[in-house]
Amino acid sequence: MTKHAIVRSLFPSQFATLLLASAIGIPAVAQQSQPSSDTQSPPPAQTTQSAQHQYPEAAPYVAPAKEGFWGHVNPFARKVWVRKQTDPINNRLTELDQVNAKNAADIKDVDSRAQAGIFKAQSAADAANQTATAAGTQAQNASGIAQTASGHVDQLNSTVSGLDKYHQVSDIDVTFRGGNPVLSADAKKQLDDLAAGVTGQTGYILEMEAHSRMAGSAGIQTSQRLAESVERYLLTEHQIPVYRMHYVALGNAEVASEVASAGEETKPMKKTSDVHVRLMANSLAAQGATSPQGVASSTGADRP
Numbered sequence: 001m002t003k004h005a006i007v008r009s010l011f012p013s014q015f016a017t018l019l020l021a022s023a024i025g026i027p028a029v030a031q032q033s034q035p036s037s038d039t040q041s042p043p044p045a046q047t048t049q050s051a052q053h054q055y056p057e058a059a060p061y062v063a064p065a066k067e068g069f070w071g072h073v074n075p076f077a078r079k080v081w082v083r084k085q086t087d088p089i090n091n092r093l094t095e096l097d098q099v100n101a102k103n104a105a106d107i108k109d110v111d112s113r114a115q116a117g118i119f120k121a122q123s124a125a126d127a128a129n130q131t132a133t134a135a136g137t138q139a140q141n142a143s144g145i146a147q148t149a150s151g152h153v154d155q156l157n158s159t160v161s162g163l164d165k166y167h168q169v170s171d172i173d174v175t176f177r178g179g180n181p182v183l184s185a186d187a188k189k190q191l192d193d194l195a196a197g198v199t200g201q202t203g204y205i206l207e208m209e210a211h212s213r214m215a216g217s218a219g220i221q222t223s224q225r226l227a228e229s230v231e232r233y234l235l236t237e238h239q240i241p242v243y244r245m246h247y248v249a250l251g252n253a254e255v256a257s258e259v260a261s262a263g264e265e266t267k268p269m270k271k272t273s274d275v276h277v278r279l280m281a282n283s284l285a286a287q288g289a290t291s292p293q294g295v296a297s298s299t300g301a302d303r304p
Helices: 003-010 012-033 044-054 079-161 185-198 216-238 256-262
Strands: 167-176 204-211 245-251 273-281
Touching: 167 185, 167 216, 185 204, 185 216, 185 273, 204 216, 216 245, 216 273
Parallel strands: 204 245
Antiparallel strands: 167 273, 204 273
16 A cells, blocks of 8 residues: 555545645735736836946946856866867967968068079179170180281281382393204303202392394394293293293393493494393292292393
């Protein structure tokens, strides 16, 4: 049997009465405890208007952070609570670290670009300096070359202007007997000595003036045969080039220079048959080679 059944069996009438009184008394007490809405509550509109005129608007209420029973320092705080308290600080520190890292990276980037710009400018300046130095060297070389070329031009002008200037080295008279164009032993000896002095040399010519005792065209023809005899001997016996030998057949006429040097008023006639040979040398044309050596002049020797 349960406890309530035992109680009912012992006090059946009293228990029923108690339950009835309780059911009736509880609503009455509840009605007495509630205030009357008509006597105590002011009208909503008037209350709101009076609160706006009498009191300023209050700041929103912020609930204090729950710090636990132990206050700020809770030796038995859980890891979750500690993490909640330290996460904002860690996040802020992380942001600051990121900002510092970004600033450091920006500074490093600016510094690297500045260094690169400085290096590039220095390289450009060095290259410009080298170019200027090379240009100065080339200018000096060009000036030297120009001066050398000017000297060569002056030397060439002097050489060209002096190509037709010859001076006499020596002269000989090759005589013939009776206008016969046969060379005597003495005549050959003279020509051999003359050829020995010009063998292997340059810058010389042989001028020959052929004379005859005969007058008129016969004398000119005779003197021409005498000059050809001398030229033929030098060419065949001593291989003197033909372009270095030049002759003129004068017959029995004298040249104007000989007449002027003799101081005679009338033009004399040649009384002998001979070929006057002059060795003429050009010192400019013979540069770098030994000048021709002449033989002793035999002008007027061995005349019949």
